[in-house]
Amino acid sequence: MKRIVVGLCALAASTVSSFAADLAANVYTKAPPAVAAVYDWTGFYIGGNVGYGWGENTDPAISVADGGGAGLNPFLTTGFPGFPSGNLYPGLKPSGVFGGGQIGYDKQFGQWVLGVVADIQAADFKASGVVFTPATTCCNVTEGISAKIDWFGTVRGKVGLAANDWLFYGTGGLAYGETKSSTALSCTPGGVGCAAATIGFAGTASEVKVGWAAGAGVAKAFGNWNVGAEYLHMDLGRASVTATSTTGFFTATTYTASQRFIEDMVRLSVNYKWGGPVVAKY
Incomplete structure (x- = not known):
């Protein structure tokens, strides 16, 4: 036992x-638990971009200062027998390519990303148009106008939602840029037995305008680099150009053409971000 x-x-x-x-x-x-790599969008960045913009109708408005006489007003407003009249200046849609650079800073809070960005662009947004009205009895009238933006920039805030190395965001803020306008009017003799003199007016103007911009975008990170696509709507308000006599008639008269400068834009960007690209998460 x-x-x-x-x-x-x-x-x-x-x-x-x-x-x-x-x-x-x-x-x-x-085996130790797996480590998940989560992208961190926090940091300063700098980069470049290129895009295309298309303008909304400039909707030209005309005002006449006749200097106390009959002057030019009948040609552009009330009219009189034998002369075509009225504001026939065409609406324009300045369009073209642009490119430039940007610098900014983003800060990530959980999945939310807040940031600020400033950019400056060289642009080739331009359009021009001419309307010719033949004489009913005496005067052929030609009305021409142009609109152009040579450069612009923005300073905007950003609010985004991060999905690891993807960022979806909205943006808005200040916009500014140089607008250029030109206008011309000519009245030449036409019709049978017309003895009217040639009347001519012309003017050019350049003006830095301040407005606003807003849009949305998406970015994809590859380490410290990221690429993105963005849509932006920019409104610089109205800019004016005043025309004076070029032929010695109606020298006391001027007329002013006012145009809207509004652009819709899409662009592609490449940025380099300083700071650690990822954080470890168990």
């Missing part, structure tokens, strides 16, 4: 020792 008890005890001890060894091996050889 004693031998049986001793044998059982030895077997039990052997079993416990083997189980403990297996348990220890499992504890100390278990």
Whole structure:
């Protein structure tokens, strides 16, 4: 009986020792948990962009200062027999390519990203148009106008939602840019037996305008680099150009053409961001 008890005890001890060894091996050889890499959008960045813009109708408005006489007003407003009249200046849609650079800073809070960005662009937004009205009895009238934006810039805030290395955001703020306008009017003799003199007016103007811009975009990160696409609507308000006599008639008269400068734009950008591109998350 004693031998049986001793044998059982030895077997039990052997079993416990083997189980403990297996348990220890499992504890100390278990693989560590996986590490997930989560992109961090926080940091300063700088980059370049290129895009295309298309303008909304400039909707030209004409005002006449006749200097106290009959002057030019009948040609552009009320009219009189034998002379075509009225504001026939065409609406324009200045369009073209642009490109430039940007600099900014983003700060990530959980999935939310807040930031600020400033950019400056060289642009080739331009359009021109001419309307010719033949004489009913005497005067052929030609009305021409142009609109152009040579450069512009913005300073905007950003609010975005990060999905790891993707960023979706809205943006808005200040816009500014140089607008250029020109206008011309000519009245030349036409019709049978017309003895009217040639009347001519012309003017050019350049003006830095301040307005606003707003839009939305998306960016994809590749380490410290990211590429993005953005839509932006920019409104610089109205700019004016005043025309004066070029032929010595109606020298006391001027007329002013006022045009809207509104652009819709899409662009692609490439940025380099300083700071650690990812954070580890267990």
